[in-house]
C-alpha cells in the first residue's frame with residue numbers, strides 16, 4: 150500500500166516505522182525543513198512504553214532518559230517546601246517510565262525510519278482529492294502524490310483536517326492555559342540548581358527548571374490565560390511571560406532575561422482536539438490531529454505512539470479492506486481517548502491550582518502519593534493496545 154503521512158512528529162514517525170516494517174511504501178510530508186527538536190521534558194509511561202517495547206526501541210530510549218533525582222517544590226521566595234525522590238514516582242509505575250526531551254524521542258524515531266521512508270521536508274498539502282481508487286495529494290511545491298491512504302499526523306491545527314472535514318466545526322477545545330519552554334545554554338545557570346526538577350508555583354502560574362545534557366538548563370512555564378489567541382510571535386509571547394511571571398522571585402527574572410536569546414522557543418496554547426469521526430474516505434488521522442488530550446494529561450507523546458501502533462495493527466488485520474481497517478482503528482481507541490480527555494480536564498486545576506488553598510491540597514496529595522502502601526490506590530489511566 151502507498152501511504153502518505155502528513156506530519157513527521159511522534160505520531161507520524163511511529164506510524165511510518167510500523168507501516169514500513171509491514172512492507173508498505175511510506176512518504177512523510179513535513180512542513181518544517183527538518184524534524185523539530187523543540188519542546189520540554191516528557192514523562193513517558195503507560196501505552197507509550199508498551200509500544201516502545203513492541204517496536205524494540207527501549208534501549209535507545211534508555212540512552213536518552215534523564216535520571217532526575219528528585220522533584221523539588223519551591224515557595225515563591227525560592228526556598229524549598231518539600232522534595233520527593235523521583236525513584237518513588239517511578240515505583241508507582243513499576244519502573245516502566247522514562248523522562249526525556251520530546252525532541253530526543255523524535256530523533257530516535259527518525260533514525261529508525263530515515264533509510265526506509267521517503268521524506269518530503271518543507272512542504273505542506275494544498276488539496277486532497279479522491280477518484281474512487283486513489284487519493285491525490287497536491288503539495289505546496291506544485292508536485293502531487295498518489296496514494297491508497299492519507300494520514301493526517303499534522304498535530305492540533307491539522308491542515309489535513311481542514312482540507313477534508315470542511316463541514317465540521319473546529320474541534321479544538323481551549324483549556325484556558327498557555328505554555329512556554331526553552332533551553333538556556335549558559336552553563337552558569339547550572340550553579341543555581343542541582344540535578345532536580347524544580348517547580349515554583351503561585352495561583353494560576355508555575356515555572357519549572359531542570360538540568361539537561363550538554364551543561365544546559367531547560368525551562369517550562371505554564372499559566373492560566375482567559376482567551377485563546379491565534380498564532381503568537383515570540384516578541385508577544387515574551388511580553389506575556391513578563392506580565393505573568395515578571396513579579397516572581399527565585400531565579401525567574403534571570404530565566405525571563407535568558408528567554409530573549411533562546412533559540413528553540415516553544416510557545417503554545419493548551420487545548421484538546423475532539424474530532425467526532427476519525428476517517429473520511431481514504432483519509433484518517435492519528436495523534437494530536439484527532440485525539441490531543443493536552444499536556445496536562447502528561448501523555449501526549451505516549452498517546453501519539455499508541456494511536457499510531459493501533460492504526461498500523463488495524464491495517465495489518467484488514468489488508469484488503471481499508472474501510473474495515475479504519476473502522477476497527479477508531480473503534481479500538483476513540484472511547485478510551487474520550488475518557489482520558491475528560492480526566493485531563495478534571496486534572497487541570499489540580500496540576501495548576503487557582504488558589505493558595507488549591508496549591509496546599511495539590512502539594513499534600515503529591516507528598517502522600519509516594520508513601521508506602523498508597524501505591525495500590527494510585528491509578529494512571531491509559532489506553533488498551535491491540536493484542
Ligand SMILES: Cc1cc2nc3c(=O)[nH]c(=O)nc-3n(C[C@H](O)[C@H](O)[C@H](O)COP(=O)(O)OP(=O)(O)OC[C@H]3O[C@@H](n4cnc5c(N)ncnc54)[C@H](O)[C@@H]3O)c2cc1C
Pocket residue numbers: 155156157158159160161178179180181185186187188189190191251272273274302303304305306307308309330415435436437438444449450451453
Ligand atoms: C515543536 C513542538 C514542541 C512540542 N513540545 C511539547 C512538549 O514539550 N511537551 C508536550 O507534552 N508536548 C509537546 N508537543 C506536542 C507533542 O509533541 C504532542 O502532543 C505529541 O507528541 C503528539 O504528537 P503528534 O505527532 O500527533 O503532533 P505534533 O508533535 O504536533 O507533530 C505534528 C507534526 O506535523 C507537522 N505539521 C503541522 N502542520 C503541517 C502541515 N500543514 N504540513 C506538513 N506537516 C505539518 C509539524 O511540523 C509537526 O512535525 C510539541 C509539539 C511540537 C510540534
